[in-house]
Amino acid sequence: MRKYIKPWRRFVGVYHRPTRRVHLFEREARASRARGGTRSATYALDDPALATLIEPDLWTQTRDEIELVEEVRARRAGIGSVRSSTK
Numbered sequence: 001m002r003k004y005i006k007p008w009r010r011f012v013g014v015y016h017r018p019t020r021r022v023h024l025f026e027r028e029a030r031a032s033r034a035r036g037g038t039r040s041a042t043y044a045l046d047d048p049a050l051a052t053l054i055e056p057d058l059w060t061q062t063r064d065e066i067e068l069v070e071e072v073r074a075r076r077a078g079i080g081s082v083r084s085s086t087k
Contacts, residue, residue: 012055012058015062021043021045022043023041
């Protein structure tokens, strides 16, 4: 399952839940995109660099949504709380 980091005009990447990895995409000039010129990088969810690469409000919203999804998944599986202590 993937979680898109949005809103669409501010789309910067996706979160891949099974691997807990964030795939960020860098937009390039329109002409370059027409030739398939999109660069991407992958980060662990707990990588501190993400806080500097994603707009603060968007990163906060994304973390909160991921935490909510993980909490629901854990409760359904009977695991209990998975909330992290870092924000």
